[in-house]
Amino acid sequence: MRKQILQARKKIIDEKSVDLKQPVAFSTKGLAIKFKNGEEVAFPDIQVNAGEKVLLTGDSGSGKSTLFKLILGEEKATRGEIEYFDESGKVVKPDLAEIGYLPQSPVLFPATIAENITMFYDKLEQFVSGAINDVQLASDISKFPDGIETEIDLNKLNVSGGQRQKIVLARSKVHDSKLILIDEGTSAIDQAATMRILKRLVKTDATIVFIAHNFNDEMQKIFDHEICLTR
Ligand SMILES: Nc1ncnc2c1ncn2[C@@H]1O[C@H](COP(=O)(O)OP(=O)(O)OP(=O)(O)O)[C@@H](O)[C@H]1O
Numbered sequence: 429m430r431k432q433i434l435q436a437r438k439k440i441i442d443e444k445s446v447d448l449k450q451p452v453a454f455s456t457k458g459l460a461i462k463f464k465n466g467e468e469v470a471f472p473d474i475q476v477n478a479g480e481k482v483l484l485t486g487d488s489g490s491g492k493s494t495l496f497k498l499i500l501g502e503e504k505a506t507r508g509e510i511e512y513f514d515e516s517g518k519v520v521k522p523d524l525a526e527i528g529y530l531p532q533s534p535v536l537f538p539a540t541i542a543e544n545i546t547m548f549y550d551k552l553e554q555f556v557s558g559a560i561n562d563v564q565l566a567s568d569i570s571k572f573p574d575g576i577e578t579e580i581d582l583n584k585l586n587v588s589g590g591q592r593q594k595i596v597l598a599r600s601k602v603h604d605s606k607l608i609l610i611d612e613g614t615s616a617i618d619q620a621a622t623m624r625i626l627k628r629l630v631k632t633d634a635t636i637v638f639i640a641h642n643f644n645d646e647m648q649k650i651f652d653h654e655i656c657l658t659r
């Protein structure tokens with residue numbers, strides 16, 4: 429398993445075109461997607477600048493998760509376009525793999541917690557403990573006898589839903605993503621911890637788009653602005 433991941437990664441790195449840049453900001457124009465079943469979702473024109481912290485809201489089914497998938501290149505737009513920018517606002521050809529993404533149901537590997545955070549990049553091990561503090565995972569980990577070396581058992585579910593989300597969040601921290609998309613990333617994490625995580629996240633200079641279903645005034649105030657999608 430480990431060997432397979434390492435080989436796959438080497439292949440990706442080898443094939444990576446050198447002119448791909450890490451995207452930091454993006455904008456969309458006339459963006460729409462039509463699914464095979466005929467359902468169409470159209471988006472307002474959106475601009476998210478470098479370093480901004482944006483709250484993305486809208487009713488269930490309004491297209492929030494779909495927007496993330498379009499930005500990540502996981503879905504293809506039928507109309508319109510997405511432009512990506514670097515720190516200085518220059519249009520770049522994006523290396524989409526460098527976008528940090530916390531999906532509604534995060535994916536973990538049958539490996540240790542530390543490896544799930546570094547994704548087997550040994551060089552990133554030095555950043556693991558800092559990231560664990562940032563995402564409020566330290567007290568969870570102190571309860572595991574093997575600490576960050578605890579093997580995640582996908583069948584036995586030895587880590588909770590909230591802990592999974594924190595692990596994936598720590599993953600984007602150690603990889604130093606400059607653009608992080610969080611899809612209700614803290615839904616399984618309790619409100620108080622969510623606030624502590626958000627407060628740390630907004631202090632970083634990363635651009636963050638955060639989808640939330642349930643948010644209060646206090647949470648809303650943390651963000652620079654809100655984008656609300658309607659059907
Ligand atoms: N692969 C797909 N095939 C067909 N329809 C889809 C597909 N993915 C999304 N949709 C439709 O697109 C619309 C937007 O879905 P999306 O998951 O983006 O909503 P959302 O705003 O994230 O909702 P929620 O708040 O419940 O997570 C929905 O009507 C959904 O049924």
Ligand SMILES: [Mg+2]
Pocket residue numbers: 492493494532611
């Ligand atoms: Mg969604």
